[in-house]
Amino acid sequence: MATGTQAIVADELELLAGRVDEAVAALKTLDAGAQAKADALKSAIEAFHKAGLTKVIQLLKADARGRELLLEMAAEPAVYALFSMHGLIRADLATRVVRVIDMVRPHIQSQGGEVELDSVEDNVAFVRIRGTGHGCNSTTPRLKSEIEEALRQHVPELERVEVMAEEPEPVLVQIATANEDQGWxxxxxxxxxxxxxxxxxxxxxxxxxxxxxxxxxxxxxxxxxxxxxxxxxxxxxxxxxxxxxxxxxxxxxxxxxxxxxxxxxxxxxxxxxxxxxxxxxxxxx
Ligand code: FES
CATH class of the missing domain: 2.102.10.10 (Rieske [2Fe-2S] iron-sulphur domain)
Structure with a gap:
């Protein structure tokens, strides 16, 4: 369970993130010229902060105790969010593949299809794709190439995408055989x-x-x-x-x-x- 203090920190972060979202949304109401200036200011400040943070991380990484501190810091939600925002923390391959699949799913569903990531092994993503139609009329190959394209763009180190057959009935091992249900x-x-x-x-x-x-x-x-x-x-x-x-x-x-x-x-x-x-x-x- 999250402690009271942790819940407060999460609430504060959410509030702060909400303020950023509101400010960004407000920019969209400005005329094009003002919007461009505001965007340029935002990019300049972000680049300034990113350069400083990158240096801090480089210096910490150069020292054994610094690396430990870096790990401790990255476990703090506020620090993690800051590092993520500047692209200084990279999620693992599988997590990034999941994000891309989540990103394309609405588009796949809008075409009557469905996609699910099964696993990522040796830089290969195994996905289950359900298209519409059968044989030559099946939309699955097209959906697959759309998913591949999105993954190529966002996760370039992925080598390929394999489409898996429809999931068979799961075979689960019965690992306990107690008869009475009391307590279960x-x-x-x-x-x-x-x-x-x-x-x-x-x-x-x-x-x-x-x-x-x-x-x-x-x-x-x-x-x-x-x-x-x-x-x-x-x-x-x-x-x-x-x-x-x-x-x-x-x-x-x-x-x-x-x-x-x-x-x-x-x-x-x-x-x-x-x-x-x-x-x-x-x-x-
Ligand atoms: S809550 Fe799971 S790693 Fe922080």
Whole structure:
């Protein structure tokens, strides 16, 4: 759970970001000449700040203790937001692919299609694309080339995009066979769980469970990052490394044990999980 102080910091950041958005929106109401001058001022100030921040980062990186400090600083939401805004922190490959897929999805959907990222391995993105029509009339090849083009532009180091067959029925290993249901909460149907797609299951107004499926196994954790208690369900799962990266500040966790690979003292809370009657079940107490 996020502490009161952390919630206040997040609220303040949101307020500040809101002020920036409002100011940028107000610029759009100016006439073209005034808008161009305001944009030029904004770009000049940003470039000035970016140059200073880049120097700070270079100096910190040159020293072992500085590198540690840099990591600590980047874990602060305000610093992370500042670094991200200036393009000084680069999300990992899979996260950037997800962002591009999210960006093109509305366009794909407007053509009656759907796209989902399955995984990213060795610089290859594996996606599931559902077009309309069949055979020569299928729109899937066209949608694929549109997605490829977007990825080429925004994630140039990606080597190619592979389209995967429609997802087969998941085969989940039944990892517990207890008969009595006492103490267990019945969750989503197993057909809703997909490899590498974290599933958020709200068990009460203020508590949720994170289900992660991989290699036919299912793991359950309290859906609260060990760093600041923020939800992990928007995180990226790396099937090969069996890790999930927190979407907030990038801490990585082992999907099997919940161990934090970024800050060794942190740990996700694992929950007992089982598959029964086509549903996932967890015990939270
Ligand atoms: S909340 Fe900061 S890394 Fe997860």
């Amino acid at each position: 909460l019945k969750g989503p149907e197993t057909s809703e769980l997909h490899d590498a797609k974290p599933f958020r299951w709200d068990i009460s107004d203020d508590s949720s469970v994170l289900l992660i499926r991989f290699d036919g196994r299912l793991q359950a954790f309290r859906n609260a990052c060990a760093h600041q208690g923020l939800p992990l369900d928007g995180g990226m799962v790396d099937i090969e490394a069996r890790t999930i990266s927190c979407p907030w500040h990038g801490f990585r966790f082992d999907c099997q044990t919940g161990e934090c690979l970024t800050a060794p003292q942190a740990q996700l809370e694992t929950l007992p999980v089982r598959i029964k009657s086509g549903h996932a079940w967890v015990r939270t107490a």
